[in-house]
Amino acid sequence: MVTLTLLPYDNPTNLALRPTILKIPYAQTLFRLNQPGDRRFAYAATQNSPLIIEVDYAPNIVPEAKLQTWLESMVQETLKKPARVIIETTPQIPAQNDYTHQELYTHAKAAQNPQLKSPSYLQLVYVNRSQDTPTNSGVVLTSETMFLFQDAMYELSTQSHIRDRLVESTIKHEWGHLLGLEHIDQEDCIMSETVEVYENRRFQATNIPTDYCPPTISALNLLLHQAN
Ligand SMILES: [Zn+2]
Numbered sequence: 001m002v003t004l005t006l007l008p009y010d011n012p013t014n015l016a017l018r019p020t021i022l023k024i025p026y027a028q029t030l031f032r033l034n035q036p037g038d039r040r041f042a043y044a045a046t047q048n049s050p051l052i053i054e055v056d057y058a059p060n061i062v063p064e065a066k067l068q069t070w071l072e073s074m075v076q077e078t079l080k081k082p083a084r085v086i087i088e089t090t091p092q093i094p095a096q097n098d099y100t101h102q103e104l105y106t107h108a109k110a111a112q113n114p115q116l117k118s119p120s121y122l123q124l125v126y127v128n129r130s131q132d133t134p135t136n137s138g139v140v141l142t143s144e145t146m147f148l149f150q151d152a153m154y155e156l157s158t159q160s161h162i163r164d165r166l167v168e169s170t171i172k173h174e175w176g177h178l179l180g181l182e183h184i185d186q187e188d189c190i191m192s193e194t195v196e197v198y199e200n201r202r203f204q205a206t207n208i209p210t211d212y213c214p215p216t217i218s219a220l221n222l223l224l225h226q227a228n
Contacts, residue, residue, distance in 0.1 A: 019226075025119065037180035038143035039119075043079065044179070044227035048120035050082040051075050056092040056111040057126040061150055063087055070168045071124070074175055077212065078220050086116060098129040101141055108145045122178070124148060124171070138170040138196045146174035156198060165208045169195050172210065179223060181216055189213035 021027045022041050042048055053071050057063055064070075068085045075083035092111035099107065108125045123145040130136050130149055137152040148170060153163045173195040184191040190209045212220065 034143045036140040036143060036177045040180040040223055041227045042119040044223050046228050050084045051120045051122060052116050052118055053083050053085045053122045053124060054113055054116050055087040055124045058093040058128060059091040059095045061126045063126055064164060064167055070171055074172050078179060093125060093127055098131040099127055101132045104147055105141055135198055136196050137166060138174045140174050140177045165210060169208050169210050176216060181219055184215055186213060191216050
């Protein structure tokens with residue numbers, strides 16, 4: 001099987017060819033393109049509306065009450081379209097203290113509800129901690145799933161209103177990666193690396209970015225233009 005995922009993602013050929021190939025759903029399947037960002041045109045296409053978001057979580061995680069609102073406004077803000085959020089009523093991810101990336105990938109795949117799968121399908125998996133990247137509050141490993149790590153939020157703040165902002169910020173950051181955005185060296189931007197990785201840093205509610213900054217908005221507008 002030919003697969004572009006075997007090449008380094010930032011290989012020049014890959015970078016030049018990928019955007020073209022991504023616009024052809026059949027080619028995307030054929031080449032098994034599943035890197036973060038590989039579904040960006042499908043997500044941004046206006047005909048794929050609403051965006052379907054499935055939330056799966058581990059038994060000791062209680063998703064925040066505002067999670068649905070954050071996800072809906074995140075999609076509206078970036079893609080100008082509605083989202084339909086389905087928070088599973090029972091935990092779909094096996095209980096563990098932490099998870100390797102391979103375990104995250106396997107558990108996420110197994111938890112996906114096949115009835116919800118479509119070109120505009122997004123999965124959020126909420127667990128305690130990443131074993132491979134323990135100081136991350138979030139990570140993306142494939143084109144359609146974002147992972148959120150609750151232990152990191154609790155280590156960063158004991159105050160629930162600050163943790164709420166951390167969750168919202170992390171979700172929007174990981175979503176940015178799934179839409180093809182890279183890190184930006186600007187700490188007040190949602191795509192700053194400090195949003196998902198912390199080094200003994202205590203956040204104040206005032207310096208947790210929750211907005212897409214001008215360079216990311218330009219990139220998102222270009223994506224919407226290219227996809228439609
Ligand atoms: Zn990142």
